[in-house]
Amino acid sequence: KAGVTQTPRYLIKTRGQQVTLSCSPISGHRSVSWYQQTPGQGLQFLFEYFSETQRNKGNFPGRFSGRQFSNSRSEMNVSTLELGDSALYLCASSLVAGDNEQFFGPGTRLTVL
Amino acid sequence: DQQVKQNSPSLSVQEGRISILNCDYTNSMFDYFLWYKKYPAEGPTFLISISSIKDKNEDGRFTVFLNKSAKHLSLHIVPSQPGDSAVYFCAASPSGNTGKLIFGQGTTLQVKP
Numbered sequence: 559k560a561g562v563t564q565t566p567r568y569l570i571k572t573r574g575q576q577v578t579l580s581c582s583p584i585s586g587h588r589s590v591s592w593y594q595q596t597p598g599q600g601l602q603f604l605f606e607y608f609s610e611t612q613r614n615k616g617n618f619p620g621r622f623s624g625r626q627f628s629n630s631r632s633e634m635n636v637s638t639l640e641l642g643d644s645a646l647y648l649c650a651s652s653l654v655a656g657d658n659e660q661f662f663g664p665g666t667r668l669t670v671l
Numbered sequence: 672d673q674q675v676k677q678n679s680p681s682l683s684v685q686e687g688r689i690s691i692l693n694c695d696y697t698n699s700m701f702d703y704f705l706w707y708k709k710y711p712a713e714g715p716t717f718l719i720s721i722s723s724i725k726d727k728n729e730d731g732r733f734t735v736f737l738n739k740s741a742k743h744l745s746l747h748i749v750p751s752q753p754g755d756s757a758v759y760f761c762a763a764s765p766s767g768n769t770g771k772l773i774f775g776q777g778t779t780l781q782v783k784p
Contacts, residue, residue, distance in 0.1 A: 562714070589770060591770055591771070593772075593774075600774055600775070600777065601715075601760065601772075601774035603771045603772060603773065606769070606771065616771065648714050648715070652770070655770060656769060656770045657770065658703045658720065658772070660717070660770075660772060661717060662707075662717075664712070664714045665713075665714050
């Protein structure tokens with residue numbers, strides 16, 4: 559069974575631009591969570607989607623948004639990029655909503671110049 | 672406010688010996704705990720978990736101990752192998768099936784041959 563896939567793996571943007579990251583969960587998994595990893599803040603929860611609905615949201619500004627499609631694939635979007643948005647963005651999938659055991663993808667490394 | 676803390680940024684042990692990684696938490700509402708291992712350029716890989724109703728869970732060379740009164744958990748790896756060298760993250764889940772994991776800052780384990 560294929561694992562969680564994320565595209566692209568690396569991305570370079572400039573301040574003020576926007577970016578969309580994509581995540582395909584493990585087949586059969588219906589819940590997708592997103593996390594941001596930075597050296598200073600560690601791994602922080604962004605949001606969780608299940609059945610195309612955002613169930614929970616972390617403490618991030620409204621520039622960070624996401625969505626989930628009927629096939630459980632998910633995208634997250636960051637608008638008006640700031641230098642501090644440079645991070646590794648990780649997607650995790652789980653079978654159902656609120657499932658504690660989450661399986662992570664390799665991440666998308668975003669660099670904002 | 673760091674709700675999950677891994678106070679040791681790094682740990683070095685000899686191959687064949689025991690590795691003990693520690694994690695402290697502050698929120699008594701956490702009811703599920705997990706350990707993840709992360710290699711460079713990969714996402715975290717789920718290792719082992721424990722529910723707050725238990726005080727020990729074992730899986731092969733990995734054992735997690737939970738001390739609720741001290742709000743402390745630890746991961747024991749016996750015997751340690753060079754392939755165990757990685758960053759280990761402790762994570763906690765608040766009660767209520769939020770789908771949100773709160774991570775510690777990680778401990779880098781080096782197992783020397």
